[in-house]
Amino acid sequence: xxxxxxxxxxxxxxxxxxxxxxxxxxxxxxxxxxxxxxxxxxxxxxxxxxxxxxxxxxxxxxxxxxxxxxxxxxxxxxxxxxxxxxxxxxxxxxxxxxxxxxxxxxxxxxxxxxxxxxxxxxxxxxxxxxxxxxxxxxxxxxxxxxxxxxxxxxxxxxxxxxxxxxxxxxxxxxxxxxxxxxxxxxxxxxxxxxxxxxxxxxxxxxxxxxxxxxxxxxxxxxxxxxxxxxxxxxxxxxxxxxxxxxxxxxxxxxxxxxxxxxxxxxxxxxxxxxxxxxxxxxxxxxxxxxxxxxxxxxxxxxxxxxxxxxxxxxxxxxxxxxxxxxxxxxxxxxxxxxxxxxxxxxxxxxxxxxxxxxxxxxxxxxxxxxxxxxxxxxxxxxxxxxxxxxxxxxxxxxxxxxxxxxxxxxxxxxxxxxxxxxxxxxxxxxxxxxxxxxxxxxxxxxxxxxxxxxxxxxxxxxxxxxxxxxxxxxxxxxxxxxxxxxxxxxxx
Numbered sequence: 001x002x003x004x005x006x007x008x009x010x011x012x013x014x015x016x017x018x019x020x021x022x023x024x025x026x027x028x029x030x031x032x033x034x035x036x037x038x039x040x041x042x043x044x045x046x047x048x049x050x051x052x053x054x055x056x057x058x059x060x061x062x063x064x065x066x067x068x069x070x071x072x073x074x075x076x077x078x079x080x081x082x083x084x085x086x087x088x089x090x091x092x093x094x095x096x097x098x099x100x101x102x103x104x105x106x107x108x109x110x111x112x113x114x115x116x117x118x119x120x121x122x123x124x125x126x127x128x129x130x131x132x133x134x135x136x137x138x139x140x141x142x143x144x145x146x147x148x149x150x151x152x153x154x155x156x157x158x159x160x161x162x163x164x165x166x167x168x169x170x171x172x173x174x175x176x177x178x179x180x181x182x183x184x185x186x187x188x189x190x191x192x193x194x195x196x197x198x199x200x201x202x203x204x205x206x207x208x209x210x211x212x213x214x215x216x217x218x219x220x221x222x223x224x225x226x227x228x229x230x231x232x233x234x235x236x237x238x239x240x241x242x243x244x245x246x247x248x249x250x251x252x253x254x255x256x257x258x259x260x261x262x263x264x265x266x267x268x269x270x271x272x273x274x275x276x277x278x279x280x281x282x283x284x285x286x287x288x289x290x291x292x293x294x295x296x297x298x299x300x301x302x303x304x305x306x307x308x309x310x311x312x313x314x315x316x317x318x319x320x321x322x323x324x325x326x327x328x329x330x331x332x333x334x335x336x337x338x339x340x341x342x343x344x345x346x347x348x349x350x351x352x353x354x355x356x357x358x359x360x361x362x363x364x365x366x367x368x369x370x371x372x373x374x375x376x377x378x379x380x381x382x383x384x385x386x387x388x389x390x391x392x393x394x395x396x397x398x399x400x401x402x403x404x405x406x407x408x409x410x411x412x413x414x415x416x417x418x419x420x421x422x423x424x425x426x427x428x429x430x431x432x433x434x435x436x437x438x439x440x441x442x443x444x445x446x447x448x449x450x451x452x453x454x455x456x457x458x459x460x461x462x463x464x465x466x467x468x469x470x471x472x473x474x475x476x477x478x479x480x481x482x483x484x485x486x487x488x489x490x491x492x
Contacts, residue, residue, distance in 0.1 A: 001325055001454040006465055009324040010036035014114040018094055018145060019122030020044035021061040023279045024161065024266065027316045028119065030067055030273055033086065034074070035464060041088055043111055045100060045122070048091040058089055066489070070273045094122045095136035098147035115152040117323055119159045120145040127236040127432050130218060131225030132200045134241040139193060142245030146252055156327035157257040158249075159319055164262040164308070164337050164443045166243040168234045171440035173342075176262070176335045176447045179243055181251040185233030193244050196228065235435040255330045259322045263315045264339030264443060268485040270311035270477060271466070276485025277312075283433060284309065284351065285486045291355050291374060292364040292487075298378040300386045300430060301437030303349045308341040308443060310469060311477070318448060318467040321455055336451060340469035341442040343449075352377065354478035362484075386430065 003009075010032060019025050025044075032039055044062075048054035062068075063083065075082050090111070093101035102108050122145070124137045142160060149158045167174045168185040182191050203224060207217045225237030234240035249258060267285075268278035278285075284307065290296040318338045326334050340346065356374060363371035380386045448467070455462055 001450065003325045003327075003454070003458055003460070006321055006324045006455075006460055007036050009327065010320075011038045012040045013116040014041045014043070015039065015117040015119065016043040016045060016090075016111065016115055017119045017121060018045040018100070019120070020046045021057060022121050022123070024263075024312060024315060025119075025121040026062055026065065026067055026279075027269065027277075027312050028121070028319065029062070030071060031313075031316055031320065033082075034071055034273065037082070037086075039086060041114065042086055043088045043090050043115075045090045045092045045094070045102075047093050048089075050091060051089065054089040054091045058087070065279070067273060067277050094120070094141035094144050095133075096144070098144050100144055100148050112151045113153060115149075116154060116156050117159070117327075118145065118149045118152070118155065118157075119161070119319065119323070121161050123161070123242070125238055127238045128222050128226060129237050129241075130221035131228060131237055131241075132204060132221050134225055134237045135196060135200055135244075138238070138241035139244040139248065140197065143248040143252065146249050146256070146258075150254070150256060155256070157259060157323055157329075158253075159259045159261060159323050160246070160249050161261045161263070161319070162242050162246050163239060164264045164339055165239045165436075166246060166262065167441060167443075168239060168243075169435045169439070169441075172442070173444050174337075174441045175444045176337050178250050178260075178333065178335060179247050181247045183247065188232055191232050191244075193248065196244070199228075200224070236432060253330075257326050257328055257330045257332070259319075259326050259334040259336065261315070261319050261322065262335065262337045262443075264308035264310050264337070264341065266312050266315055267309045268311060268482045268489075269313040270472065270481065272313045275481040276488070278482070278485045278489050281490055283436070285490060288351070288355050288483055288486060289364075289491050291377065292359040292372065293366070294364070294372040294374065296377055298380055298389060299348070299352070300380045300383075300434075301348055302381060302440075303347070303352065303379045305348055305437075305439060306341045306345045306442060307348055307351060307439075308339040309346060310339050311472070314338065314467040314469070317465040318451070321451060321460065321465050321467070324460075325451060325454065334447070336448045337443045337445045338448055338467065339443045339445060340472065342445055344469040344472055344474070345442070346474045350474060351478065354475060355483065358479045358483045383434065390427075 015032070017025050017029060020029070029042060029044070032042065044058070046054055046057055048057055072079055090102055090107065099108060120142065122137060122141055124134055146158065149155055166179065170185065181193070184191050203220065204217070207220055212220070229235065229237050229240035232240070234243060246260060249260065265282060265284065267282065268276050287296060315338050318336060322334065322336055326332050356376065359374045363373065366372050380389055452468055455465065
């Protein structure tokens with residue numbers, strides 16, 4: 001694979017980024033503006049009612065973040081002028097139609113005539129998202145972006161960002177292979193994406209005809225997503241709809257150059273623009289902070305299991321290099337899994353040690369002003385152990401409260417209802433995350449490794465666009481970069 005300088009590739013290019021207010025999209029935007037100020041234009045597609053609300057979102061949710069500090073220092077008083085020359089806001093919605101909900105026809109025509117690169121980062125990542133919403137964004141949205149890209153007369157490449165976990169609960173070595181339209185994980189036939197859309201519309205019409213409340217419709221759509229996913233072997237709505245999105249992109253791309261990026265669990269930045277920037281709560285971060293606050297008394301999962309994490313700046317670098325490598329190469333089958341489980345695995349037991357060392361040295365200060373003492377947590381290594389633990393610790397208490405409530409004329413009603421709700425919530429959460437707590441797969445990244453090697457052989461700016469997980473010292477990263485970043489940016 002031969003390709004030239006990535007910095008030169010970005011020069012004078014016009015790029016569309018969807019999902020512009022998302023975590024990875026912001027890091028991608030900042031990186032391009034910082035390393036190649038001579039990029040021609042970056043169109044940012046974001047949900048907004050009009051140009052004014054789009055502008056407010058740009059300031060509040062993108063440029064106003066600490067992530068852009070270095071760019072602000074570099075440009076100083078000229079920053080606003082630089083941004084206004086380089087960034088064009090596009091109010092729209094990928095779930096809307098093949099025009100991405102862009103109402104301004106002149107703007108649409110301008111984009112179609114100018115675009116060199118499309119990066120689709122728009123997604124809903126909630127595991128139990130409403131099925132209508134997830135299908136609209138993750139599946140049909142992927143199709144709409146592809147159809148939009150096909151109208152761009154000088155487009156060189158479409159980068160579609162998916163997730164490594166489209167593989168479901170598969171064990172062993174998970175290859176960088178594509179999903180054909182209608183493929184399923186459990187061999188059950190009959191997956192028809194158009195039919196899924198019809199089923200959703202039919203269900204929504206039924207619920208509305210019955211006069212269901214907004215909350216009831218929301219819960220019904222969430223339940224439907226999980227059920228439909230499980231019919232075909234996927235553990236949740238998120239990965240099911242992302243897999244179907246990949247199917248549509250692969251099936252309909254024709255002679256368009258397409259790259260599919262599959263990151264694993266994306267964590268805070270390793271180096272750029274500075275170490276430790278993070279946004280949003282990931283599962284492992286909730287566990288880390290819950291532990292630091294003294295609220296995590298037990299851990300459910302295989303403590304020896306590999307947890308595949310990759311810093312966000314490495315994912316963005318892989319995206320940019322792949323973008324340059326596959327420009328105008330419509331016949332490449334370009335799928336890149338970006339993770340660490342094969343080349344530099346980290347295990348849950350390592351995370352436990354890193355958390356213990358960090359919060360022992362820098363304890364969380366409780367509401368009472370006193371430092372919270374942390375210790376080793378109880379590990380429950382199977383669902384049977386978890387159910388036993390819950391039965392002894394909470395369900396017996398719940399049963400006792402139920403009897404006391406009857407005996408004392410519902411005096412304990414509120415306490416009973418509150419505990420019952422919390423137990424149901426925990427059980428649901430555990431069921432949602434179970435596939436990942438006991439995950440037995442590792443993600444092959446042979447294509448990604450070949451891309452790394454090709455970048456080195458072509459004397460590409462490998463110091464600037466680094467994405468080799470072997471370079472990460474996990475203990476240093478978690479104790480000195482990631483956990484401090486999560487504490488500062490997410491839970492401050």
